[in-house]
Amino acid sequence: MAAAAVSKLLGKVLDITLVESEEIGTVGVGEATIPTLLSFHQMLDINEQEFMAAVQGTIKLGISFENWLDIGHRYIHSFGTSGKDQKTAGFQHFWLRGRKEGIASGYEDYCFELKAALVDRFAHLPRGGINYAYHMDASLYARFLRTFSEQHGARRVEGKIVDVLTDAQSGCINALKMEDGALIEGDFFIDCTGFRALLIGKALGVGFEDWSHWLVNDSALAAQTTAVRDAVPYTRAIAWTAGWQWRIPLQHRVGNGIVYSSRYTTDDEAREHFLATIEGEIIKQPWPVRFRPGRRERCWEKNCVALGLAGSFIEPLESTTIHLIQRGITHLLQNFPQVITRSGIEQYNAQLDAELQHVRDFVVLHYALSNRRDTPYWEYMANMPLPASLQHRIDLFRDTGNVFHVPGELFAENSWIQVMMGQGVTPHRHHPTADAMSKAELERFLGDIRTHTLRNVEGLPAHMDYLRQYCPAPVPPMPGQPPR
Numbered sequence: 001m002a003a004a005a006v007s008k009l010l011g012k013v014l015d016i017t018l019v020e021s022e023e024i025g026t027v028g029v030g031e032a033t034i035p036t037l038l039s040f041h042q043m044l045d046i047n048e049q050e051f052m053a054a055v056q057g058t059i060k061l062g063i064s065f066e067n068w069l070d071i072g073h074r075y076i077h078s079f080g081t082s083g084k085d086q087k088t089a090g091f092q093h094f095w096l097r098g099r100k101e102g103i104a105s106g107y108e109d110y111c112f113e114l115k116a117a118l119v120d121r122f123a124h125l126p127r128g129g130i131n132y133a134y135h136m137d138a139s140l141y142a143r144f145l146r147t148f149s150e151q152h153g154a155r156r157v158e159g160k161i162v163d164v165l166t167d168a169q170s171g172c173i174n175a176l177k178m179e180d181g182a183l184i185e186g187d188f189f190i191d192c193t194g195f196r197a198l199l200i201g202k203a204l205g206v207g208f209e210d211w212s213h214w215l216v217n218d219s220a221l222a223a224q225t226t227a228v229r230d231a232v233p234y235t236r237a238i239a240w241t242a243g244w245q246w247r248i249p250l251q252h253r254v255g256n257g258i259v260y261s262s263r264y265t266t267d268d269e270a271r272e273h274f275l276a277t278i279e280g281e282i283i284k285q286p287w288p289v290r291f292r293p294g295r296r297e298r299c300w301e302k303n304c305v306a307l308g309l310a311g312s313f314i315e316p317l318e319s320t321t322i323h324l325i326q327r328g329i330t331h332l333l334q335n336f337p338q339v340i341t342r343s344g345i346e347q348y349n350a351q352l353d354a355e356l357q358h359v360r361d362f363v364v365l366h367y368a369l370s371n372r373r374d375t376p377y378w379e380y381m382a383n384m385p386l387p388a389s390l391q392h393r394i395d396l397f398r399d400t401g402n403v404f405h406v407p408g409e410l411f412a413e414n415s416w417i418q419v420m421m422g423q424g425v426t427p428h429r430h431h432p433t434a435d436a437m438s439k440a441e442l443e444r445f446l447g448d449i450r451t452h453t454l455r456n457v458e459g460l461p462a463h464m465d466y467l468r469q470y471c472p473a474p475v476p477p478m479p480g481q482p483p484r
Contacts, residue, residue, distance in 0.1 A: 001040075001322075002190050002307055003149035005329045008044045010336065011153035017184055018149060018156045019176060031248045031255040032060055032235045032319040033133040035079050036410070040326045046148070052471035054144045055136035056250040058231040059463060061117040063318065065422060067239040070371050075422030076234065077318075079131040080113030081414050083449050089431035092417050093401055094442060096430040103443045107421060109450045111414075112457065117234045121460035122467075133319070135235065135248045135255075157184060161193070164203035172303045173199060188337070191306040195313070200296060200306035207297045214364050214384065215293035216264075216377075217243050217315050221271060222257040222287055225280035230464040237317060239370075240273060241265070242377040246316065251464075251473045254280060259315060264377040291315070295356050300348045303340055305332055312356050317366060320359045323410060327355055351408075358409045361390040362416070369394070369423035394425065401427035 003018040010016075041051065051057065062078035069075070083091030091110070098104025108114045113131055116122060122132070150156055163177035175185040191199035200206050212218065231249030238245045243260030258274040271286060295312035299305060307328045314320060335348050368386055372378035386394075396402055397420050403413040437445065460466075 001145055001325055002192060002329055003154045004044060004145040004152075005040070005333065006190075007149045007152035007154040009333060016149075016154040017186065018146070018154045019161065019178075019184060020146075020156070020158070021160045022158060023160065031138050031250070032063075032135055032246070032316075034060075034319050034323050034410075035131050035133045036323050036326060037133060040330075043330075044148070049471045051144065052134065052136075052467070053473045055134075055140040056252060056473045056476070057471060058135045058250055058467060059122045059233045060133040060135050060235055060319075061113045061122065061131075061233045063235045063237055064117075065237050065239075065366065065419075067372075068237075068244075068366060068370055069422065069424050071374070075418070076108065076114050076117055077415060077418045077422065078111055078114035078117060078234075079133065080111045081131075082107060082114075082417070083110040083446075087433060089433035090401075090403070090413060090417075092421075092427075093431040093434040094437070094445065096401055096427060097434040098442055098446050100430075101439055101442065103439070104446050105450060107418070110446070110453060111418075112453050114418075115453055115457045116460055117232070119457060120230070120232050120463045121457060122233050122463040123460050124470075132233075135231070135250055137250060137255075157182075161198055164199055166203055170302070171204070173203060187303065188340075189304045190332075191304055191310045192308055194309040195291065197296070197306060197310040199304050200299070200301060200310055204301045204304060206301045206306075208292070209294050209297055210292065211294040211314075211360060212292065214360070214387065215315055216261040216380065217259045218291060218293070219262050219267070219270070220257055220259045220289040220291070220316075221274050222255070222289060223274070223278065223282055224284040225254050225256055225278055225282055227252060227254050228280045230462070231467075233463045235319065239372070241375045242270070244317070245274065245277065251467065252475050253283060257316075259317075261377060264375070264380075295353075298345075298349050299328065299352050300332075300345045305348070311352070314356070314360055314363055317363050318359070318411075320363070320410070324355065324359065328352060355408070355410065357387075357389065358406075358411070361387055361393070362411045362419070364390055365394070365416075365419055366423065369420065369425060371424060394420065397427060398425055399428055401430050 003016065007016050041048065062076045064074060064076050066074045083095065085091050086094065095104050095107060146156065160179040161176050162179050164173055165175045165177060166172060167174050173189050175183045177183055189199055191197060193199065227249060231251065236247040242265035243258060245258045248255035256278045258270055260270045274286065291313050293313055293315055296306055299311040308325045311328065312324060331348055331351050335344050337344055364386065367381040370378060370381055373382060393416065403416045405413050
């Protein structure tokens with residue numbers, strides 16, 4: 001992603017070298033995205049149909065959270081907006097009064113994307129009339145972007161880094177020493193070495209702030225299986241006794257994973273549960289991923305910026321890892337130095353810190369509001385102290401029905417509302433503006449929105465029928481078979 005963006009937008013004024021190793025490859029997960037990736041692709045003029053066909057892409061309208069509030073309970077956090085705000089009050093206040101009056105149906109009936117997800121429908125609409133993201137094969141996406149970056153002037157070097165050479169006086173990075181003895185010199189370095197953080201951590205010594213007291217999961221298993229049914233336009237996040245599982249449907253296969261805490265279960269127990277619950281034939285056997293939730297104390301240090309896992313990791317629950325990579329790249333491009341200055345570095349780090357804390361709070365929210373107490377894992381979640389910033393958002397919504405959005409934050413008001421209500425928080429009161437409508441006016445207001453939403457959903461084609469026409473991907477070969 002970094003090579004693609006920098007080469008496309010600054011390739012005419014910079015010499016760019018992409019260093020990577022086929023032996024190391026990518027982590028192979030991160031197959032679900034959020035709508036901000038569309039903006040990244042628009043910035044780079046990436047053709048959506050070509051991209052989706054290349055990465056086995058399907059559409060994502062939201063995330064289905066199953067067994068999070070209670071075992072057997074389900075809700076969807078969608079990418080759409082719900083209803084229509086009115087003057088000084090958000091739509092949720094009118095819905096809350098409607099529920100009190102007995103004239104409002106479920107909150108999901110007022111969100112177009114959510115209703116479309118529930119019935120597996122999708123189509124592109126004029127004027128951005130539907131909010132969506134992608135499911136994709138992460139390894140194919142990396143290959144797609146590698147080709148893209150080389151087309152825009154990036155020079156790719158294959159090999160492993162064995163040492164990072166720094167200047168004795170300034171402490172800045174001068175060069176990378178490769179396994180074959182070659183030196184790759186540079187003025188500026190972007191660290192994409194994952195959890196090892198060879199540049200920002202090992203060479204420059206920037207410390208890591210641990211968030212495992214809020215985010216206790218530290219392990220995952222991932223596997224690929226054949227598809228046994230048409231892909232649904234949403235990710236599934238299914239809670240279990242010591243973590244949760246993901247299911248991400250692509251055009252011809254499914255990405256599966258289980259995320260868990262090694263404090264509360266063993267690797268063998270997690271693997272046994274995982275293999276017992278996945279569907280389809282296993283294409284690629286489960287591979288382990290270890291991680292440490294938290295962030296670098298500084299993502300920009302001297303002449304190095306850390307992206308992705310080298311800079312932070314929150315966990316994949318809301319598919320934010322690729323977004324945070326994208327934001328790191330965007331902020332870097334906006335602050336790209338002709339000369340590296342302390343003020344520029346401080347501005348970049350402040351922007352990233354604020355975004356990371358916002359995403360952290362939103363992810364922790366799902367655990368903090370669960371009613372589950374059936375295992376020590378969920379008991380811990382119920383009793384852990386929350387970040388003050390998150391506790392304030394929960395208290396505000398519970399007390400007043402209000403939410404707020406700070407400019408630049410990823411998750412807007414409706415995301416917080418959908419998750420908090422999905423996790424069982426019902427506000428104690430609604431805004432008095434909602435009382436200005438008569439009961440008949442409110443019933444008509446709510447009914448018109450619900451009818452309009454349902455009518456628009458009924459006009460959509462089936463999700464996979466649409467994609468088979470729009471961006472059909474070649475069927476990948478099974479091991480030992482030629483491609484079709």
